[in-house]
Amino acid sequence: FFRLGGHLTPATELVRFEITWNGRTDFYPVLISEEIEGRNFHDLSTQDLANHLEDEKTLAQWTWLCLGAILTRPGDGRPSNYVLSPHFLPYCVDNDASFVEPVIENWRKKKEVHFHTALFCFNVPLSASVIENFCSLDAFEILNSWSSDLITKETTYASIFSIDEEKKFYNKDPKNRFRTSLLFKEGALTTLYLQFISLQQQLRYRKTLNSFDLFSLILAQEEGVK
Numbered sequence: 001f002f003r004l005g006g007h008l009t010p011a012t013e014l015v016r017f018e019i020t021w022n023g024r025t026d027f028y029p030v031l032i033s034e035e036i037e038g039r040n041f042h043d044l045s046t047q048d049l050a051n052h053l054e055d056e057k058t059l060a061q062w063t064w065l066c067l068g069a070i071l072t073r074p075g076d077g078r079p080s081n082y083v084l085s086p087h088f089l090p091y092c093v094d095n096d097a098s099f100v101e102p103v104i105e106n107w108r109k110k111k112e113v114h115f116h117t118a119l120f121c122f123n124v125p126l127s128a129s130v131i132e133n134f135c136s137l138d139a140f141e142i143l144n145s146w147s148s149d150l151i152t153k154e155t156t157y158a159s160i161f162s163i164d165e166e167k168k169f170y171n172k173d174p175k176n177r178f179r180t181s182l183l184f185k186e187g188a189l190t191t192l193y194l195q196f197i198s199l200q201q202q203l204r205y206r207k208t209l210n211s212f213d214l215f216s217l218i219l220a221q222e223e224g225v226k
Helices: 046-052 056-072 128-135 139-158 163-172 188-203 211-220
Strands: 012-021 024-033 082-084 090-092 103-105 111-113
Touching: 024 163, 056 090, 056 128, 056 188, 056 211, 128 188, 139 188, 188 211
Parallel strands: none
Antiparallel strands: 012 024, 082 090, 103 111
């Protein structure tokens, strides 16, 4: 998100907490997240949000969030995970479930799209200047530098906990497993790159665009989707 449009999500850092009492030391992983004050979308009426989206800066940030959501495919984009700051800028404050496959096969063997983000529940005109800037981005350079940073970050995280310690946390709670490694399916970055440039090509000659138009591009990239 930062490489696309700047500060759209909170900064985070994984740390190791150690507590000692009665001669015993215990430890556990903690993900520290930057606080972003504001009202979450769950507490905003549709009209309130629509009024704020008339502001140029708010609409620009909203457009970057929508574009970022198309590429990162959130799995938990409920209204309460989006915040409108006191300066009326929207942020996505919970991104732990990302790169979730949105196209699934139902019991009738037909494809459906389950795209989990509240952003596309509001049909508003998107910022033409942001769309133009997005189309001019170097997709390969962005993803190449991002993947290099991911490798560095994973190495740093792996040094915080030993292999045995990581196994302990992974097996402790089957419903809340912890791993320091970054999990991607084989070919995920190649797919992301192709989706990136495909989205740029589809947007390059669109002068006007709204949220629903942008969301429909997800359907256009898959044949036979309901």
